[in-house]
Amino acid sequence: MSKTKIGEWLWRFLAVVMVFSVAWTVWIIYQLNPPPLIMTAAFEAAAKAKGKGASAERQSTQGVIASSAAEAAPKAPASSAPAEAPKEPPVNPEKLKFSESIAIPVPAAKK
Secondary structure (H helix, E strand, O other): OOHHHHHHHHHHHHHHHHHHHHHHHHHHHHHHOOOHHHHHHHHHHHHHHHOOOOOOOOOOOOOOOOOHHHHHOOOOOHHHOOOOOOOOOOOOHHHHOOOOOOOOOOOOOOO
């Protein structure tokens, strides 16, 4: 084959690779930035699933930072409220620890 044929196919191959890479980049950018129409519907569905609705009036006010005037007000003694039992963690932390060895545990013998 002549050099011109090899060079021609090389440039065609590079053009296809470049078109593919640009298309892949555009696809990734599209996936990372979904259209606002879809996001609005998703947020509304999530709000309905939580039972809060879409209105701001029914939203919970927990987590709002209290003003300094509220902090200066005298607080009720802590002893008047019943002590709450500590909550159990949702995941057993013992199951998350690394094992000491790679050995497969032997099942207990049946009695």
